[in-house]
Amino acid sequence: MTSHSVNSPQFFLTAPSPCPYLDGQSERKVFTHLVGQNAAAMNDLLTQGGFRRSQNIAYRPACEGCRACVSVRILAGEFRPTRNMRRVMARNSDLVASDYDAEPSSEQFALFRSYLDSRHRSGGMADMSVVDYAMMVEDTHVNTRVIEYRKRVEGDGILQQPAGPLIGVALTDMMSDGLSMVYSFFDTSLADRSMGTYMILDHIRRAQARGLPHVYLGYWVDGSPKMEYKTRYQPQEHLMAQGWQRYKP
Structure with missing residues (x-):
């Protein structure tokens, strides 16, 4: 044995x-x-x-x-936003982001369900219940944070917890060498905000502020249109047979 x-x-x-x-x-x-x-x-x-x-x-x-499927990580220290990315950041300058312990809420779940119904109606997560969502957030033995993005309203500078409407959430692992974006979702009716892009840009900013070199984005799938967005954030590295290699688009 x-x-x-x-x-x-x-x-x-x-x-x-x-x-x-x-x-x-x-x-x-x-x-x-x-x-x-x-x-x-x-x-x-x-x-x-x-x-x-x-x-x-x-x-x-x-x-x-x-x-x-290729693992992707952004080189946060070298990253410089494109003109379009700067426009996305400016468009969302009225948002306030707060990070919390990995605890679910009914407000998060409502946004999560709306996101799945809009973007992933036939996906593997389509039938997730409130209990499933709670497990997704809480069932972690590592340093995981929930980052909420809300529209700033009067009084947010005084209140400990922002009071504006919740429009985006990121479930993020805090690692020794960077931030790993485990899952994120947002209000898909606010398409002009490009929230998916904004949350990645915010994670790059957070990594830079902490002196962390990487933001892990998961897998880029060569040949899958839904994964093409991950190569926009340059410079980045891809995990190849020889190890992490700088990607040249």
Whole structure:
């Protein structure tokens, strides 16, 4: 019988299932559990090795014959916004962002459901309940924060918690070398704000303010139009067979 140290993670492989990004392809994932006192350090190590976190699971693609999914991280210290990105930041200068412990709220869930119904009606998360959402936020053994974006209203400079309407939320892991954007959602009716772009730009700013070198965006999927936006934030690195390599668009 093989014995395993409690400090050594055990990895498992999922059965094949349809790929959500590329038609006609199937996907498999290798995963392990992030629990215990070493969870944060293990999450750092695995994220740097191309894994993503979902609740207390760290996973990465392990598809046979396909390497389209590529881990992406922005080099925050070198990042300079484009003219269009500066316009997005100016357009959202009336927002206030606050970060909290990883605790869900009914207001967050209402926005989350609206976002899924608008953008991911047929996706794998489409049937998530309020309990599922709470688990997504709370089931973490690492330093996870909820960042809320609200429209600034009179009195927000005095109140400890902003009172304006909630229009965006990011679930973010605070790592030793950067910020990992686990999941984000927003009010899709406010298309002119480009909230998806703004939240990434805000995370870059937060990483810069903390002297952290990276913002992890998850996977860029070569050939998937819905993932093209991730290559807009330059400079960035992609995790290749040789390690992290600067991406040249």
